[in-house]
Amino acid sequence: MRPFFGIAAWMLCIAAAVPVWAAEFPLYGFDQAGSSRELSLEQTFLTLPTAQGAAQSIAALTAHSRFDGSWGDAQSARWLAERLRSFGWQTELAAFPATVESPKRLTLELLAPHPVRFELREATAGADAGIPFAYGSPDGDVRAPLVYANYGSVSDFAILAGADVAARGAIVLLRDGADSAAQAVRNAQAAGAVGAILYPDPADDGAGRGATVPAGPWRPEGSTRRLDVAARSPLRIPVLPVTPAVAQRLLQSIAGQPAPASWRGGLPAPYALGRGGSVHLDVVLRRRTAALVNVLATISGTEPGTAVVLGAHRDAWAYGAADDAGGVATLVEAARALGYLYGSGWRPKRSIVIAGLDGAETGAGGAVALALQHQLPARIAAYIACDTCITGARFEAGASAPLAGLLREITAAIPDGGGSTLSARWHGATGQPPRSGDAAVFAFQAGVATASPRFAGPFGVDGSALDDAAWMASFGDPGYARHRELAQIIGMLALRLADAGSLPQRWSAYDPVLEIGLRALSLSVKRNDLPLDLQPLRAAVRDFERSAARADARTAAGSLPDANQLDAAAALIAHGAAEPINVIYGGGNQILPSIAAPLAAGNEGRVEWGLEITAAALHDASNALERPTSSISPLP
Known part of the structure; x- marks a missing residue:
């Protein structure tokens, strides 16, 4: 066939085909008396989250690198648990085992025609950010000629073969971004490569898109993206991420016919089809089993057999302001407001859980433990995700279809600070839930209704040490108003889902x-x-x-x-x-x-x-x- x-x-x-429901009374899933109580409660809630509180949380969370299993990761768990406990939430640290990796020895040298030993640290990274590496890379020490293979798709390797350039026995240099890094390396492996070097090209998320840090939100040439290349079928060749500055020197060592126009990026280099100078790539990682920790804080419902979970991940490749201290800070503001309501006598029907997940950068281990290994005694009625949820001012959202109408209704009740509502400013359709990350575990493996509202914008420093509090304050959300608005949205979703007589799906x-x-x-x-x-x-x-x-x-x-x-x-x-x-x-x-x-x-x-x-x-x-x-x- x-x-x-x-x-x-x-x-x-075609998500636009999903109908949009207007506000109604009584509220969907509520009777008339319940609707009146709910609307009054929500009006009080909207006054409680603050931009200042979000800014303070991000400052605390980004003070240290928080890579999985590090001191900073553990410190963030203690900080979050203490913070949520101070708001009246019942808080626990739920551990799960995970394989943790870190660099032991990373070496990259150009051996010919002119020997160069490359600096692999990012140009402006703090000492605790570490050397960028590829989680899931096997160890390997190889010397081989260099071949540029664009994004590393199957068709890219076919173009190389058609140009009589052999990837077999070579170390391939790949642009990171068009496909998953793991898939690109698998393609290189299938083509016979003995190693893979990945870099973010300025045409994709650097100067080719706009001003770079510190003048703008895009990636400078001294910054790279840390990678997760772990896969169900482990890779066999060593993998290393490098900065565009390193990639430029490597590209300049390759002579040959010009690459197709679509292969040419934003570096002042030839982007040629050929086998370049000999390269030495040496990757050795430390590996250990560690106990990572999900922070789980609960407001118990009157019928606690089901729970609405609000989730963000605490861990980060480095300082992780947008990914994902911003998500955690947003949930802290929602939790503070919900805790105030609880202390004033409100009791939800269903429990509400704040989940500060761990292990997101290295395989979503915290989400798997919570969604599939039943760290909660209750069934999860819905998961509201806040992962890399604030990188600009454009509101958008993905959701399981049964939650799309509720999300529209909630945004119609949130003022946007300009005399209108978020719903009026939301011009796009509701997309699907995210296909990767923690939310995907809930939506596509556990079968939990999932929503992922977010404010999007240019995020050129993904996976780098430049994703820090300064980037967020300058470009992601100056003034932190979007954090306050997103806390209002997520808290309102939690209230409606937790209080309704029947789940409003x-x-x-x-x-x-x-x-x-x-x-x-x-x-x-x-x-x-x-x-x-x-x-x-x-x-x-x-x-x-x-x-x-x-x-x-x-x-x-x-x-x-x-x-x-x-x-x-x-x-x-x-x-x-x-x-x-x-x-x-x-x-x-x-x-x-x-x-x-x-x-x-x-x-x-x-x-x-x-x-x-x-x-x-x-x-x-x-x-x-x-x-x-x-x-x-x-x-x-």
């Missing part, structure tokens, strides 16, 4: 998404004359849409049990593959990914499997929504 090109474009999740929001997916699938099957029976899938979709409408009506009446919704969300995660699959949302904004992905690859047998598991998951979700009460244990 041949691959069917173009299917990914047809399977794009709109399951019918999946209808347009599923219809787009079905239409694209039907068109592809017809165009390619495939022997596929789509009728069972269509029947499952129609059954799910009818159940979703009835569930929404029960939610509006406050009579749909939480367990029905949580079981339905869990049912949409299919198991039995290499990893869990969300049958509605997939990578690259695919819809119905267990069908779309093998269809694009031409794997007919896998397409049949995808049709079966998707239909079965939709039927199971429908059954869960329809049950009068849940028959599934509280923790699956």
